[in-house]
Amino acid sequence: MTTRRKFITTAAIGAAASLAAPAVRAQGAKIKWRLQTYAGPALAEQVIVPMVKKFNAIAGDQMQIELYTADQLVPTGELFRAMQKGTIDAVQSDDDSMASPTEVTVFGGYFPFALRYSLDVPVLFNQYGLDKIWKEEYAKVGVKHISAGSWDPANFATKKPIRTLDDLKGLKIFTFPTAGRFLERFGVISVTIPWEDAEVALQTGELDGLAWSGITEDYTSGWADVTDYFLTNNISGAWIGHFFANMDRWNELPDNLKTLLQVCMNDSHYHRQWWYWGGEASLRVKGTKLKLTTIPDSEWGKVEAEAHKFWEEIASQSPLKAKVVNIIKDYNATMVKAGRPYRYG
Secondary structure, eight states, X not given: OHHHHHHHHHHHHHTHHHHTOSSOOOTTOXXXXXXXXXXXXXXHXXXXXXXXXXXXXXXXXXXXXXXXXXXXXXXXGGHHHHHHHTSSSEEEXXXXXXXXXXXXXXXXXXXXXXXXXXXXXXXXXXTSSHHHHHHHHHHTTTEEEEEEEEOOOOEEEESSXXXXXXGGXXXXXXXXXXXXXXXXXXXXXXXXXXXXXXXHHHHHTSOSEEEEEOHHHHHXXXXXXXXXXXEEEESOSOXXXXXXXXXXXXXXXXXXXXXXXXXHHHHHHHHXXXXXXXXXXXXXXXXXXXXXXXXXXXXXHHHHHHHHHHHHHHHTTOHHHHHHHHXXXXXXXXXXXXXXXXXXX
């Protein structure tokens, strides 16, 4: 595994020139940014490459972005510090996995059962005030929070079938920090390894499965080739991912480039939203690599009830966390009262 990691790092840096130029690069660009994503190469083709291509094509010789995938320049867990110091100019990630030292980090990635559908994310940020909170919290630590968007849900993909909560006990699962802490309540052993090592770890038995994504990402990242089952129950209906930038680098940009970045990043959020939403349904129906299993709603309800206890524990940690939890509670209560199609059941 260590040898493989060294090879990936060396090869990735050596291949940076081709990866970093997904569009025609204008010569003599005045501004150059290095952006690293949480995603590996195959996934990056969908979640970030289209955005970089569009931006570079439009910005031309005024500015160019060099793109790096998971762990190419720094490990994902060091992304925040590298961006804060200016080693990397911008990052695409969730708060949780890049180890952001902010009050809102615990809500990044998959905060259990806070979100049911992908549209919940932009509504919470744009209509319920989370965008303002995130911008204020990151400004305190010298980072510009540019925008938030929704990714796929969090489902289990495993080597053995999960049909009851007891089947979770003892499983070594690759997942996000906060999701891992929550799932430990049901006997899951949360394992943290580099993203690129997950596929090999599943083959060697270091992992029994993942709770990292929905089924679209399982197929795209190759994990569907090394797991056998997909649990249709999820602990969150959408992942919250963001674009961030070093504050000094952001402030140095002229207004037209700031606007262009925001437009291209919002277009990127939109691309992922329909790509995941359609892919999740299609691969459940037409996918041939993973067998679907389901824990009955009556039993899965225990997980949801435990999530609400988890919310209260997080809310008790600080006034700001309580504020975010109250927004999530208010939003979900509104969606339940609104009924179909906003909430079912």
